[in-house]
Amino acid sequence: MEGFKNFFKDKGVGYYVTVLATVLALATMIVYVSYYGHGPREANIDCMNWVAFYLILAGIVLTVALLIFNQRFWATVSISLFSFVSLLFYIYGVYGYVSVVAVGIDLKTLSPGFLACTILYVLTIVFAYASVFLKQKKEIK
């Protein structure tokens, strides 16, 4: 119990936000591959970009490792960098689908799966970026 309390004694808000960003990244990855990982969905469009998937996976693994080894600043850099670059590849993978919806002939609305993936990506990056600015270490008075 003492060890448990000591674990949280010096953790600043930024640490928890980093952890939250990592969890969100994990959720994003799972939703993305579950929804898009088995082939084309709406209008036969294949939106799965495997580079995006592996980047976010790599980011999660590296971030967890850095947190374990107490490299908290570099953990925030890791989750921010990998999730952002993963987002760019995700956008490259889905822009065709979005353009088909925008044209409005074959599709007129965005699917729940797409919305879920996109919202999770955005949340991941918002919290990852925030973690860079927030204190990782609690100031002990």
Add this chain to the structure above:
Amino acid sequence: MKRSTTVKLQKAAVMTSASLLGIMLAASAILMDNAAVISSTLGQPTFRTEVVGDGSNENTDYYPSSYKNVKSLIQAGREMCEETLEEGAVLLKNENNALPLKEGNRKISLFGVTSIDPVYGGTGSGQVDVSTAPTLKEALERDNLFSVNPELWNFYTENAALYKRGTKRSPTGFDTIAGTLNGAPWEDVYSATNGSYATYGDAAIVVLGRIGGEGSDLDIEKFNESDPSDSTNGDFLRLTPKEKGLLEGLAKLKGKTFEKIIVLVNTANMISSDFIKDPAYKIDAALWIGTPGQTGLYGVADLLAGKTTPSGHLTDTIWADNLQNPVHSNLGYYAYSGNIDSSIASTAPSDKPYSGPVIIGNTTNSGKYLVYQEGIYVGYRYAETRYEDYVTGRANTGEFIYNDVVAYPFGYGASYTQFEYSNYTVDKTSDHIYTVTVDVENIGTEKGKEVVQVYLQKPYTPGGIEKAAVELVGFEKTKILDPGEKVKVSVEVDERDFASYDAENKKTYVLENGTYYLTVGNGAHEAVNNVLAAKGHSPSSGKMDADGNKDFVKAYNFNLSSEDALKYSWSEATGKKIENLFDFADINKYAGRGNNSVVYVSRNNWEGTVKLDRDDYVKLEWTTQMGKDMEMKTPKSDNVEYPKFGQNSGLQLIDMRQDENGDEIPFNDPLWDTFMDQLLWDDMVTLLKAGARYTAAIESVGKIKTLDHNGPMGLTEKYGNCVNGLAAKTDDPDKNSRAMGYPAGGIRASSFNKELVYNVGNMIGEDALWAGYSGLYGPGSNIHRSPYSGRNYEYYSEDPFLSGMICAEEVKGMQSHGMYVYNKHCFMNDQETARMGVCTWANEQAIREIYAKAFAIPVVKGDAKNVMVGYNRLGVVWNGACKEMITDFLRGECGMTGFAITDMWYFQTDYYMSIIDMMLAGCDMVDGSASASTVALLNECKTSGSGELAWAVRNSAKRILYTVAHSNAMNGIGKNTRIIRIMPLWQKLVVVANVVLGVLTLASVSWTMISYLRYKKNEEQDRQI
């Protein structure tokens, strides 16, 4: 500044600039993938031309315009659209001389929400711009022709949000444009406006409308119990409860408040029309106006007022009940039974150089199919044939009360006047031409035009080749005839149209022995009744619904030798022997069919083969061979010698137009080989792999980038969009105006006026010159197999002869100004549902006599240059990969000289479209962007590998270049003109943005690092101190 603040600022600077840079780089990748389309859309040139040396003596206006400016062109287009509607609208019913509405009796009330929201065209790529289109009220009140009830008009317009038609989403994920039909309940309309009816009671005009469009078909039934559709039983093409209430309410006022009830049917998708003759609704007159285009409503006004007499004739059968049409038991999409995924997993080859086989599965349309079980019995070919068999007592016909099934037959059209035919003769005027001659006299009181339609009956043997009771084989339209005026009309009929396609035995076109009947009539039904009369039948039998006139029938008995029977088994265009090409598209003959089979509709057994229940669709199961046959090809090494590349001989594309005598250089001239030897592999692949509304520039041979656009209704783009266009070149003051959108294909065809549609095509060709386009994604030649098909407004008819002949004339007009057409969507893309990849199955006779014929005639008679292949599959073969269709049929038999383009190739079609397959089949260009993986595969053949594929690439490039060389794209290009590539402005902005953000990012990172190093140095110094 405190260190902590500085650090925060540095973090913010680095993260912001790096994020923006990342976004810009990703955006750049996306933009450059679609660079050509973006440049076209923004109207930013990617090249400029420069005259080197003295080009002053060259006349480079190869295709001049007849117009001086955009204003005069627009005016001409508006008048043409109006005239087209006037000639194409069909008067279905006119009792008690309800129409025309004479002067003094033109205070009218417009009912129905469509009256304020007319269906001008359709949705999707062929839609028209309606920003300058008149409302129906404006059209009717032009020149004070009519006076429209303002209170009623205001009721609808002020409550438009409440009553206008809407859209809904279907469970399949494809939004339907069917949706909620809506409308205003009669009680609401009556209570709000009935006080105005007496003043505007000369006529109640009810406007009924339905809209169709690309991407989805109209609902034929409810998807499920929660379907919010407000139609009757989910059927979009049946009167809604509100429409029935409106008609019932008006019927009660007839004779008290309103003198007459007139219905305008404003749709290209025919509604079940038993209601028009229903005495309960007391409808006096009904006029079908299709979709009128931008200014066609003015034509409607002129027709209602009698300034013009209706002279259109139906291009489709109007069914009393659409569900009596047997095609509807096989309409939509059906999933193969069986386990599709595992069959693919077990057959996926391991030597594929790219990732994964074609994705099939139940999430894509590869696992979906449609069977044309009706065979040749489409539209009137079914209704008239079964009627004749019922009258003659053929076995297994069952009861067939024609007037219960058909409301208005194919070819039917009424008029404000009457015409009398006399002196009907038929003479064989050459070895294959029959000239049908008849005197036509206007015996009525109004002037008008008449259409002489010639129909043919071929001899039918039970159990033999399927044949319709009658087929349209010729038509001509008179000039305007004054009352009492008589003219002699001659129609030439080609004996080639007497032949039928024998897919089972002779496997070609045959002339069977027996009696052939040629007749004339106001539509197919009158023609059948004439033939029945000639055979001795009459209404006294209780089965025939009207008298026929045997004086308008000429019979020919054929007793041919076996050799003569095959005289039309050779192509008239190329002389090629015609043989079965499409057995693979017939599920009964497809080698990989497994246990699948279909019983096609047969005249020998109507009762046993006609299915009217939607649950009786043809059920097919998946076979492993289907999956194998769907796999994309990989290039195979062969010993075919490669073509030459990069052999510069100084020839430019302009040099390939004409020889020194001014004659066209033939496609197979050796000079074309010398020209093509100059091109690099990359030049050709650039041309083929991406052609979304353009063909790429090849500077080395002086080929400029050319532009194409949609669609069958006309160009509809802004005249000033493209620098190539006359409007931009002359900086015309009206260059921001849009080109004309014409009435539906059905209206143009229902005019039966070849000269008129040629003139429409001519206007579209002029629009292309002024707007800077060389190609049109149109006309549309798919068949009106079903009225529920979303894109029917873009196509002409259920009859391939009418469709083909009208299309041929329109094509001639368009191409007279150097425009090239892409006739679409070749072929059997007759519905929108599952169009991307659905397996379409039909027998060869139906393919040849109906669906392919509609595309063949425009090539043979009109020299239609190019086609756009359909999204669908023939059998399991994607149209773009179908060598039999493109190379063997279109080129080999029809003599098509241009090139074939895919339908829009984008992300949703990557899973089944392959550039390798299409090259080998003779399909030449991608409308869109081919997937990177297949282009990479193609490029592996650049220097070695498949010589066959390399030649296919070269031949495709040649066809494109040949077509462009003889187009308006060469206007302004002389022998001294050079093409210089330039970077469009948007690309320059992208480069600048990337550079600026890169510099900012570098600066932020540098600042951060330098600051950190300084901090560390100071910290070290402080520690030492």
